[in-house]
Amino acid sequence: MDGILLEKLITYGIVFLFCGLIILFYLRKKSKASNIVVKKVETAKEEGLHEPVSLHPYIDPNACIGSGACVKACPEKDILGIIDGKATVINASNCVGHGACFHACPVEAISLRIGTEKRGVDLPHVNQNFETNVKGIYIAGELGGMGLIKNSVEQGQQAVDSVVKSKKINKEGILDLVIVGSGPAGISASLAAKKHSLSSITLEQDSLGGTVYTFPRAKVVMTSPMNLPLHGKVKLHNTSKDELLQLWKKVIKENNLEIVENTKVENITPLKDNTFKVSTNTGNEYISSNVILAIGRRGSPRKLGVPGEDNQKVAYRLLEPEIIKNKKVLVVGGGDSAIESALLLKNENEVTLSYRNDKFSRLKPRNKENILLAEKDKSINVIFDSNVVAINETDVLLNLKNGDTQKIENDLVYIFAGGELPTSFLEKAGVKISKRFGYIMKKY
Missing domain, CATH: 3.30.70.20 (Alpha-Beta Plaits)
Structure with missing residues (x-):
């Protein structure tokens, strides 16, 4: 036992x-x-x-x-x-x-x-129906805080659904809807407007695709399955900018959407009959019962404000890097867009990168690894603590931290200094903007 x-x-x-x-x-x-x-x-x-x-x-x-x-x-x-x-x-x-x-x-x-408790983010006032404090003006996509393509597509459609429910449509001789921006939210809204038989027009200050079009050609857009009105489910995972733009063009052609490119909306003026006058840089004006703003948060590119910046060799986005060869190129900026553009240009050109700080920060890991490698093997000439002070026909002048000025022979200048939130544009239309600290997005 x-x-x-x-x-x-x-x-x-x-x-x-x-x-x-x-x-x-x-x-x-x-x-x-x-x-x-x-x-x-x-x-x-x-x-x-x-x-x-x-x-x-x-x-x-x-x-x-x-x-x-x-x-x-x-x-x-x-x-x-x-x-x-x-x-x-x-x-x-x-x-x-x-x-x-x-x-x-x-x-x-x-x-x-x-936003966080310490760092606030300016956001327009938008309710659960994507309508601002101005009845009839809606915001969808990145401008309202949602930057992901799938979310922007969904919001564009939902904003149009709200327009339909508001019944502020079908006035004789007046458009039901003006859509500002042809990025993911704008295209989705355009398709949804067509689906609901609304009279509408879409205005784009640049080219088709909005923010997506400004990506370097080789950049991969990370997204997930989404539903496009009148088109159905789209399964996209690792998709290049070109592939995404081809999709936009296909759905636009199939559905005969009216998108006016290179037309910047300068003012949205509320009228006494509860409609809006939408004024553009081309001199054209549109009267509409509703407006959807799908313009992104960056608005217009931020400029350096230096002599010669209006030179034709200066650009604020890189569209076709593969056709640029044997040029002396200056890329200004230290963010992901600047780094990616410099890397795309370095094999066929003599590239200099000017960055105002003493080291890179807030870069995606792969971008940081690649730019440091390019700096080490001297395929890109990186000049930290430098600021552009003048852009001339054949050269560019940089101010250095020690007070010296450096002249660089130059053919092309690409400036990536971010964009400016279209605060004044929104406020002129009556849209309220507040700085939000740790604001909970309830629309998920």
Whole structure:
């Protein structure tokens, strides 16, 4: 009997020891993974990538159970991680606002916000129907805080649905709707207007595709399945700008949409009969019952304000890098757009990159790796702490940190200094704008 008891005790002891070893192994593995995420967060802070610049996930640590579902659901790399059993944001600046983490969280510990407690973001007042404080003016897409292509497409359609429900349409001799912008939100709204048999016109200050058109040709657009009105479900994952633009052109042609390019809307004036006069830089004016603004947050490109900037060799976007060869090119800026453009041009041209700061920050990891490699192998001449002070016919003058001026022989200048939020344009139309701190986006 004693032998049997001893045998049982030994068996139990082995089982407990084995379970203990498993738990110990699990905890050590969990601690190791946690430490890796901690280091990633430290690196993100050093590189300026920890602070969000647009729509981003906010995690409530009191509600989070550390399931890791949000990490698995996020299609981007190293946006989220787990530290000590709680989810945390790592490279918030690289978040593109998919919202997959929000939907994946089993305990609703994640909300999607724009701006932080310290850094506010200017946002127009928009209700759940995408209508601003001015009845009849709607906002869809990036201007309202939602930059992802799929979200913009959905909002363009939903804004038109709200126009239809408002019944502020069908006045004789007056357009039902003017759509400003032909990016994803604008094209979706144009298709939805056609679907609902609304009289409408779409005005684009640049070329078809809006913001998408300004991407370098080789840039890949990350998106997911979306529904286009009158076209159906579109399954796009790793899609180049050209492929996306071909889709836009196809649906526009198939549905006979009227899109007027190279026409910038300068003023939207509310009239006494609850309609709007939409004035453009071409001198054309349109009277409409409703307006949808799908113009993006950047509005017009920010200029340097230096002598010679109106020279024809100056541009603010790179459209066809493959046809530019044997040129002396200056790229101005240190963001992802500037870096990607410089990298696309370096193989066929002599490229100089001028950046006003002393080091790169807030770059996507691959862009940072590639530009540092290009600087090292001297395929791109990178000049930190420099500012353009004059653009001449055959050269460009840079001011350096030590006070010296450097002259660079030059054929082309590409300026990537960001864009200016169209605040005055919106306010002239009566749309209210407020600075939001940690604003929860409720439209998800």
